[in-house]
Amino acid sequence: MERFDHVIDGQVRPSADGRTFESVNPHTREPWAEVALGGRAEVEAAVEAASRAFHQGSWPRMTTGERRQILYRLADLMLEHRQELARRDTMDMGKPISRLLNGEVAGAASNFRLAADEADLDHAEVYPKDADHHIYTQYDPAGVVAAVAPWNFALTMGSWKVAAPLAWGNTVVLKPAEQSPGSATLMAELALEAGMPPGVFNVVHGFGPGSAGGFLVEHPEVARITFTGSSEVGAAISKVAADRLVPVTLECGGKGANLVFADADLDVAVPSSVRSIYSNSGQVCLVTSRVYVQRPIFDEFVARFVEQAEALRLGDPMDPATDLGPIVSQEQYDKVCGYLDSIPEDGGKILTGGRAGDGWYVRPTVAIGLPPAARACREEIFGPVVCVAPFDTEDEGVNLANDSDYGLTATLYTQDLRRAHQVAERLRAGTVWVNTWGVRERKAPFGGYKLSGVGREGGHFHRDFFTEPKAIVMRY
Numbered sequence: 001m002e003r004f005d006h007v008i009d010g011q012v013r014p015s016a017d018g019r020t021f022e023s024v025n026p027h028t029r030e031p032w033a034e035v036a037l038g039g040r041a042e043v044e045a046a047v048e049a050a051s052r053a054f055h056q057g058s059w060p061r062m063t064t065g066e067r068r069q070i071l072y073r074l075a076d077l078m079l080e081h082r083q084e085l086a087r088r089d090t091m092d093m094g095k096p097i098s099r100l101l102n103g104e105v106a107g108a109a110s111n112f113r114l115a116a117d118e119a120d121l122d123h124a125e126v127y128p129k130d131a132d133h134h135i136y137t138q139y140d141p142a143g144v145v146a147a148v149a150p151w152n153f154a155l156t157m158g159s160w161k162v163a164a165p166l167a168w169g170n171t172v173v174l175k176p177a178e179q180s181p182g183s184a185t186l187m188a189e190l191a192l193e194a195g196m197p198p199g200v201f202n203v204v205h206g207f208g209p210g211s212a213g214g215f216l217v218e219h220p221e222v223a224r225i226t227f228t229g230s231s232e233v234g235a236a237i238s239k240v241a242a243d244r245l246v247p248v249t250l251e252c253g254g255k256g257a258n259l260v261f262a263d264a265d266l267d268v269a270v271p272s273s274v275r276s277i278y279s280n281s282g283q284v285c286l287v288t289s290r291v292y293v294q295r296p297i298f299d300e301f302v303a304r305f306v307e308q309a310e311a312l313r314l315g316d317p318m319d320p321a322t323d324l325g326p327i328v329s330q331e332q333y334d335k336v337c338g339y340l341d342s343i344p345e346d347g348g349k350i351l352t353g354g355r356a357g358d359g360w361y362v363r364p365t366v367a368i369g370l371p372p373a374a375r376a377c378r379e380e381i382f383g384p385v386v387c388v389a390p391f392d393t394e395d396e397g398v399n400l401a402n403d404s405d406y407g408l409t410a411t412l413y414t415q416d417l418r419r420a421h422q423v424a425e426r427l428r429a430g431t432v433w434v435n436t437w438g439v440r441e442r443k444a445p446f447g448g449y450k451l452s453g454v455g456r457e458g459g460h461f462h463r464d465f466f467t468e469p470k471a472i473v474m475r476y
């Protein structure tokens, strides 16, 4: 068994009471690592260290350029350790290692570079008033930031949650998801090696309520909470934060719609739509799990989609040839299977897919014939399951897409420029992709409408959240 500890005040340490929990490898379904289980004492120590580093330490007082050097060094070290970072995420949560090595680790490293550049290149406003006054803005770091991360992109989201607050001079306590603790510990160790002062970037492991996550978001010293995870937990954290008027950003669930118009280029739309539901075995908040296809091309689209879905390879995520790894946990596997069972109950038909029959594996699944009110069409499944339905007019397509409790992403495929612009404008989602899916511009706003979240992250949206903008009014 491998072992992951907390990183608190510059030290890699176990819990005071020695308690641990296990991380289970979803491919073997065997525990592979023992992880320090953080409680109130560890959260207290981490927040205290972060608070000291903020109020007395050098980090918030450095220039953005000085912080940039350290964050760049961290990014370099992450690339040097890319194999180990990738291995830990794959062992923890079953993502194919090829995805991590061919993009995600590099993306996580560049989160630090981008955030550092964003802060370093920023400028503040001056407000001309009259001959006697000089008025300008100062963006003060907010303080101790609590970052609560999910397991589906442990390294990508872990780095995204901490990079911007660090670049803006805050100190951070990261609570990684209990399913994926490994990469966060290494990232925080590398930050120390890169020269980040002790207490600036802390990691405490554990669970949610009544454990490290719950204690962290309740802590009175926390000035900002940034969370990515389910809408239910987002709402619970929001309530806790409201009592102390602590600002939150919540990036929550999704039920992305995908509109494929009759004039779409199917050589683009089909493979892109396949990727946009089966990536990471559908365990992505951005997936398009509802596909609406204009009637004249419905049959052809479905036939080509099924063929490409069936060509995907399920298997050991450590094998570079694997497209789909297992579902992360027994609990999540059971949940996905519950939705598979609901499809015939709600009047639908599974054209391909279902349980793979061995372990926590689910084959790429395509369901048709479901009414819009069916559970599989309305609720976030977080598995490789897509519902496909026909539509006739542009208005009907837009209404179907917008008829959701969520509003994180939407996608449309068309070759008509007028339609591309007008439909994109009408879709109620935080990101709309046209003739593509999954392309992220990290300077652009990232977040969702409705149950998909609160606030936006990315680019200057980060600055507005992780700083206290102060107006300084000076009389000459």
Ligand code: ADP
Binding pocket: 148, 149, 150, 151, 175, 176, 177, 178, 206, 207, 208, 209, 213, 214, 217, 228, 229, 230, 231, 233, 234, 236, 237
């Ligand atoms: P998922 O549904 O993707 O497993 P969750 O929303 O359950 O995601 O969890 C996301 C993160 O939030 C995890 O790190 C988890 O431990 C943490 N968490 C869960 N409940 C709470 C809570 N009440 N307070 C703080 N953190 C929580």
